[in-house]
Amino acid sequence: MSSLVTRVRFKQIEQMIEKGKRLDGRGLTDYREIKVEQGLIERAEGSARVLLGKTEVLVGIKVETGTPFPDTPNEGVQTVNAELVPLASPNFEPGPPDENSIELARIVDRGIRESKAIDTGKLCIEPGKKVFVVFVDVYVLNHDGNLIDASAIAAVSALMNTKMPNYEIEDGEVKIKTGYTPLPLKNHPITVTIGKIGSNLIVDPWLEEEQVMDSRISMAINDDGNICAMQKGGSGYFTPQQILEASKLVQEKAAELRKKLGW
Amino acid sequence: MNEKPEKLIDKKGIRLDGRKADELRPVKIEVGVLANADGSAYIEHGKNKILAGVFGPREMHPKHLSLPDRMVIRCRYHMAPFSVQERKSPAPSRREVELSKVIRESLEPSVFLELYPRTGIDVFIEVLQADGGTRCASITAASLAIADAGIPMRDLVVACAAGKIDDTVVLDLFDAEDKLGAADVPLAIMPNLNAVTLLQMDGILTPEEFETAVNMATEGCKKIYTLQKEALKTKYMITKEEAEEE
Amino acid sequence: MKVMPTFFEKKQLVTPGELLAEGDYTAGENTYLEEKKVYAARVGLADVDNKKVNVVALRAFYIPKMGDIVIGTITEVGFNGWSVDIKAPYTALLRASDVLSRPFKPQNDELSQVLNAGDLIVAKIASYDRAHDPQLTVGEPGLGKITRGQIMRVTPTKIPRVIGRKGSMISMIKQETSCQIILGLNGVILVTGKTPEDEELAMTAIRKIEEESHTSGLTDRITQLLKEEKTKREENKVE
Numbered sequence: 001m002s003s004l005v006t007r008v009r010f011k012q013i014e015q016m017i018e019k020g021k022r023l024d025g026r027g028l029t030d031y032r033e034i035k036v037e038q039g040l041i042e043r044a045e046g047s048a049r050v051l052l053g054k055t056e057v058l059v060g061i062k063v064e065t066g067t068p069f070p071d072t073p074n075e076g077v078q079t080v081n082a083e084l085v086p087l088a089s090p091n092f093e094p095g096p097p098d099e100n101s102i103e104l105a106r107i108v109d110r111g112i113r114e115s116k117a118i119d120t121g122k123l124c125i126e127p128g129k130k131v132f133v134v135f136v137d138v139y140v141l142n143h144d145g146n147l148i149d150a151s152a153i154a155a156v157s158a159l160m161n162t163k164m165p166n167y168e169i170e171d172g173e174v175k176i177k178t179g180y181t182p183l184p185l186k187n188h189p190i191t192v193t194i195g196k197i198g199s200n201l202i203v204d205p206w207l208e209e210e211q212v213m214d215s216r217i218s219m220a221i222n223d224d225g226n227i228c229a230m231q232k233g234g235s236g237y238f239t240p241q242q243i244l245e246a247s248k249l250v251q252e253k254a255a256e257l258r259k260k261l262g263w
Numbered sequence: 264m265n266e267k268p269e270k271l272i273d274k275k276g277i278r279l280d281g282r283k284a285d286e287l288r289p290v291k292i293e294v295g296v297l298a299n300a301d302g303s304a305y306i307e308h309g310k311n312k313i314l315a316g317v318f319g320p321r322e323m324h325p326k327h328l329s330l331p332d333r334m335v336i337r338c339r340y341h342m343a344p345f346s347v348q349e350r351k352s353p354a355p356s357r358r359e360v361e362l363s364k365v366i367r368e369s370l371e372p373s374v375f376l377e378l379y380p381r382t383g384i385d386v387f388i389e390v391l392q393a394d395g396g397t398r399c400a401s402i403t404a405a406s407l408a409i410a411d412a413g414i415p416m417r418d419l420v421v422a423c424a425a426g427k428i429d430d431t432v433v434l435d436l437f438d439a440e441d442k443l444g445a446a447d448v449p450l451a452i453m454p455n456l457n458a459v460t461l462l463q464m465d466g467i468l469t470p471e472e473f474e475t476a477v478n479m480a481t482e483g484c485k486k487i488y489t490l491q492k493e494a495l496k497t498k499y500m501i502t503k504e505e506a507e508e509e
Numbered sequence: 510m511k512v513m514p515t516f517f518e519k520k521q522l523v524t525p526g527e528l529l530a531e532g533d534y535t536a537g538e539n540t541y542l543e544e545k546k547v548y549a550a551r552v553g554l555a556d557v558d559n560k561k562v563n564v565v566a567l568r569a570f571y572i573p574k575m576g577d578i579v580i581g582t583i584t585e586v587g588f589n590g591w592s593v594d595i596k597a598p599y600t601a602l603l604r605a606s607d608v609l610s611r612p613f614k615p616q617n618d619e620l621s622q623v624l625n626a627g628d629l630i631v632a633k634i635a636s637y638d639r640a641h642d643p644q645l646t647v648g649e650p651g652l653g654k655i656t657r658g659q660i661m662r663v664t665p666t667k668i669p670r671v672i673g674r675k676g677s678m679i680s681m682i683k684q685e686t687s688c689q690i691i692l693g694l695n696g697v698i699l700v701t702g703k704t705p706e707d708e709e710l711a712m713t714a715i716r717k718i719e720e721e722s723h724t725s726g727l728t729d730r731i732t733q734l735l736k737e738e739k740t741k742r743e744e745n746k747v748e
Binding site for chain 1: 357358360361363364365368371372448453456457458459460461462463464465466467468469470473474477478481
Binding site: 302319320321331332373379381382411415416417418419453454455456492495496499500 | 568570640
């Protein structure tokens with residue numbers, strides 16, 4: 001692995017974290033600078049780009065028509081895919097999605113789905129036959145740590161920016177008209193990822209910290225402050241106390257981010 | 264088409280399958296069931312029927328997948344096409360890929376990986392019948408298979424889920440409760456070390472409900488851990504008892 | 510200083526993660542120490558010997574150690590040596606230079622004529638460390654290609670029991686069956702007798718030892734078994 005953290009660096013990061021500091025000057029619970037840009041891809045129905053420190057994620061939303069799932073005939077469909085584009089990191093290789101990209105996509109998907117962010121009930125065109133399908137494509141352009149939070153925030157920002165084409169039904173066929181309606185959104189979940197180095201919890205791990213940390217836990221918080229998705233990752237573990245501590249920390253940071261983003 | 268039941272838990276606190284809120288489904292475990300695997304275990308948890316087999320430690324092929332200073336664990340969680348209501352294609356789904364990853368990550372902390380550098384162990388999990396909570400039952404079986412293969416471990420890993428149906432936090436959701444309920448929290452733990460190695464959640468829970476769910480799942484895990492140890496001892500006890508009879 | 514007790518009974522069957530002792534104890538075989546507590550790392554029988562807590566593993570695999578005698582199978586003929594399967598997580602290597610008594614010339618020497626895939630050898634672990642695969646040597650008396658006899662496998666942890674205290678068990682079996690027996694510490698055993706029946710007898714005895722390894726009075730019972738079997742055979746011959 002070409003971006004392997006050397007043993008010396010590893011120790012350096014560990015020791016500084018023990019003292020409550022991080023190599024980039026942040027406190028253990030500080031986020032890096034976050035910048036969100038919306039609507040930069042005109043061809044997409046919605047788009048957003050997030051810069052979290054140097055991590056860069058672009059999300060494009062395409063809205064098309066399709067058939068609903070048999071057990072939810074009156075609801076639209078949401079599908080999330082993630083690409084760890086090779087130019088984003090020396091460790092990403094071209095090819096079909098690997099376990100990391102699949103996990104990332106499913107974590108982002110759960111945050112949006114469980115919080116019912118997209119009002120899928122309002123995406124029905126013809127019950128049982130035709131609904132809107134919202135394709136959320138997460139494109140990681142630069143990996144400098146914490147792809148989960150950057151992707152999740154980019155996905156929701158992109159959804160907030162999404163417009164659905166207007167349509168009418170003519171002779172039993174769906175005809176697209178001019179004009180757009182904003183995608184109906186009911187919630188705006190925020191995902192916070194916490195890494196564990198030694199017995200310290202750090203918020204928003206960057207690339208080198210990710211190689212030192214033994215595990216991470218990500219939680220998605222909806223507008224009401226409730227938890228709507230969670231995922232522990234990594235080869236280490238958390239004690240139950242650390243999980244509850246992380247949960248409290250996540251609440252704090254989610255509220256902060258929500259304010260900062262204006263959601 | 265199945266009709267959605269009115270309530271998942273009635274006024275008396277009885278669930279659709281007759282259980283109370285904090286009741287586990289019946290669990291049956293057997294260790295050492297596959298002759299060709301280095302270690303194996305079979306579990307029946309409620310209607311779940313899952314087989315786990317372990318090969319290794321052995322050299323990895325291709326070699327470049329191995330690490331110079333530790334053992335690598337590869338894990339494949341796979342559901343048989345006939346394991347679910349609607350036939351599932353044998354090709355790995357995205358869900359199976361994600362579960363393979365999180366299950367592997369739940370087992371890694373339990374194995375002394377640094378002892379055998381440049382080798383790997385393969386963990387194969389086959390879900391023969393599924394009824395909710397398969398990842399948890401898989402972890403319980405896979406951990407036993409690793410111990411059965413004689414691979415040194417810090418502790419067994421045991422897993423169980425808690426969740427919310429209607430407005431009640433309950434233990435060990437079966438499939439209908441998982442699909443129709445409000446939240447599902449699968450959790451895996453190494454009980455003697457108090458180390459949580461898998462934790463996921465989907466649904467909506469307040470922070471307080473989440474805490475209740477974590478505690479409930481942990482208690483459920485401890486009960487299953489007793490059965491896990493028993494199953495492991497049973498396999499190795501037989502030789503001891505047979506010998507003592509002479 | 511107050512001595513804390515251990516948490517198990519002598520030879521109790523324990524599982525990985527079980528707490529065995531706390532306080533002034535050291536972690537022996539198949540156990541580990543974490544914050545002054547000794548835990549089991551494998552399934553086995555726990556015991557304590559002079560403050561050292563051990564677990565005799567009932568299931569383990571062989572890890573090479575320098576100086577060990579092992580029996581292996583040639584799996585591949587390479588450019589300057591052979592790959593050998595010694596039933597361990599690592600493939601062992603036998604260098605051509607170790608086997609050939611003269612300098613090795615890759616163009617002229619046909620290694621497969623000396624040892625080919627499928628051949629069995631008795632060898633010694635010449636070197637092994639974490640970063641390298643085990644290297645074997647056959648350059649000592651008693652080592653080399655196996656041409657006769659039968660091979661059997663037992664769990665490596667049982668080999669000491671087959672040897673017995675000061676070699677008493679294995680000597681007795683050799684004597685009673687008139688067989689040559691080579692015990693590979695990797696759990697592979699070579700039994701060479703005058704007749705296949707003698708070899709079978711020795712193998713039956715060894716299998717029984719593997720099954721009953723953690724019981725007492727085993728040596729006497731095995732001796733008994735061998736004597737009975739031999740008597741049976743004599744009786745069958747007479748008829």
